[in-house]
Amino acid sequence: GQQVMQIPQYQHVQEGEDFTTYCNSSTTLSNIQWYKQRPGGHPVFLIQLVKSGEVKKQKRLTFQFGEAKKNSSLHITATQTTDVGTYFCAGRLFSGGYNKLIFGAGTRLAVHP
């Protein structure tokens, strides 16, 4: 079936170190979105990538969408304790007559001061 794979499952870094999570789809996506979920909270939308090869930046966060629109990455430069949470990629694809958002497994980021 259609899947969105995300690695790593868990990342433990020291404050100031960089962090990257990777997302890969078995099918071409119409777009990919990234969400952040804090412990006990709900997912909060971060960004959407639509174009092949697109790169977007939000302060210390850099998002990339692959040329084939099947993979994506989120890179955080110089992590801070406020970056703690689970980062999910979510690929949008058309299936069964509907536009669906399929989530990756998420990468849980722990940042130690």
Added chain:
Amino acid sequence: GAVVSQHPSRVICKSGTSVKIECRSLDFQATTMFWYRQFPKQSLMLMATSNEGSKATYEQGVEKDKFLINHASLTLSTLTVTSAHPEDSSFYICSAREPGAQPQHFGDGTRLSIL
């Protein structure tokens, strides 16, 4: 910004009880809403797509008779977990999209615990 309200936030009840969860889009009309289920430290699994005025579309493996979805208006969708059992205990989250927009806005979720 767009807000999705979900109620209740937490339910604890006995096995065999039916539980209704409401999802409302507060400042926009949502012809489509989505229901997800999330187990601890796991991802969000799409359960069904709720369509205003018509039947919901369920994902493979999700029991229609177990998880009843009603989307009677453009701002309200409900999920009823019928005759809930301990294995139904989970975090249920709804989301909705503004017409013509891509980001999905999520409710705060409902933590369901069946004893």
